[in-house]
Amino acid sequence: MDFPASSPQVQVVDTCRRRSEPGRVAVEGERPPERRGSGRSPAGTASTGCDQAVENTVPGQGYIPAMEQLLPTSGPVGSVLDLLDGDPRPSPVGRPWVAANMVASVDGAYGRDGRSAGLSSEADREVFRALRACADVVLVAAGTARTERYRRPADAGPTNARLAVVSGSLHLPADQPFLSGSGPDPIVYHPSTADAGRLPAGVEPRAMGGTTVDIPAVLADLYADGARLVLCEGGPILLGQLAEHDLLDELFVTMSPLLVGGEQVGLLGGHGPMHRGLSLHRVLRDGDSLFLTYRSDS
Numbered sequence: 001m002d003f004p005a006s007s008p009q010v011q012v013v014d015t016c017r018r019r020s021e022p023g024r025v026a027v028e029g030e031r032p033p034e035r036r037g038s039g040r041s042p043a044g045t046a047s048t049g050c051d052q053a054v055e056n057t058v059p060g061q062g063y064i065p066a067m068e069q070l071l072p073t074s075g076p077v078g079s080v081l082d083l084l085d086g087d088p089r090p091s092p093v094g095r096p097w098v099a100a101n102m103v104a105s106v107d108g109a110y111g112r113d114g115r116s117a118g119l120s121s122e123a124d125r126e127v128f129r130a131l132r133a134c135a136d137v138v139l140v141a142a143g144t145a146r147t148e149r150y151r152r153p154a155d156a157g158p159t160n161a162r163l164a165v166v167s168g169s170l171h172l173p174a175d176q177p178f179l180s181g182s183g184p185d186p187i188v189y190h191p192s193t194a195d196a197g198r199l200p201a202g203v204e205p206r207a208m209g210g211t212t213v214d215i216p217a218v219l220a221d222l223y224a225d226g227a228r229l230v231l232c233e234g235g236p237i238l239l240g241q242l243a244e245h246d247l248l249d250e251l252f253v254t255m256s257p258l259l260v261g262g263e264q265v266g267l268l269g270g271h272g273p274m275h276r277g278l279s280l281h282r283v284l285r286d287g288d289s290l291f292l293t294y295r296s297d298s
Helices: 008-016 050-055 080-085 122-134 142-147 215-225 236-244
Strands: 068-071 097-105 137-141 162-166 187-190 204-207 229-232 250-256 278-286 289-296
Touching: 080 122, 097 122, 097 236, 122 229, 122 250, 122 289, 137 142, 137 215, 137 236, 142 162, 162 215, 215 236, 229 236
Parallel strands: 097 229, 097 250, 137 162, 137 229, 162 187, 187 204
Antiparallel strands: 068 278, 250 289, 278 289
C-alpha cells in the first residue's frame, strides 16, 4: 500500500527534505491502526474519493491535490509538504514533539473491516506522506503494524524516518514486511518481563518498563537517539496512552465524509475518562473531506 512515486508532492519531499536526523520508518499500508486495524495505513490503500481522484489526476504525473486552506487563513495549498513542514514544533524538555495522524468517519469510526484504508482518499494519503517526510520516527503499536502489514518507511515513500514498534507481547510473526527492507532495523519496545529471544531477526529490541511498556520512557529514549519529531500512526490504544500521559502535542485528523457505524469507534481506543484541551491550528479541505490539525493547550 505505497503511495505512487510519480506524485508531485512525493517529488517535493525527495528534493526538499534532506534531514540527517534519525531515520524514519515506512509502513506498508496507509495508516497503521492498532486495535486490529485502527490507525493509519501506509500508502496505496483504496480511495473512497474516486471521483475526485480522477478529476485531480494528470497523465504521467499522478494525483495532484486540489486542497484549499480554510484556517488560519484561506487560499489554495500549493505544497502540502511545505505547508506542514513550515510549522514550528519545538521539542519539549527531555522528549520529542509528538504528533499523531489518524483518520475517522463523521460518526467517529476509525476503520472499516478492521482497517483504515476504507476511510482514506488520495488527498489523505498526500497528507500522510508529507507528515512522514517531516518526522524522524514513525511510532506504531504492534497490533496496527501486523494488521496493516507495515513496511519500513523508506520502502513506502520518500522519508528517512525510522520505525518504532510498541509491543507488550512481542507477538511479531516472521512474515512481517518490516523485518527486512531499506533503512535501519525498526526498534521494538517491549516490557522487561517479555522474552526478547522470541523475536525474529530484523529488529532492534529495547526493554522499556516492567510488565508494560513505559511510554514516557520510550519518548525519552527516542529523544536521546536524536529524534525531535515523532509521528504516531496508531492504533487508538497507543494514541490513548499518549493522551493519558499528556504527551500528545499535535493531532492530525482526516474527517472522511462517511457514516460507517460498527464497533470500531473512538480514536483513543476506549480509554477511561480524561480531559485534555486542544486548540484548532489548521483546517484544510479537499472536496468533502476535512483535514483538521489540533494542538495541545498544555
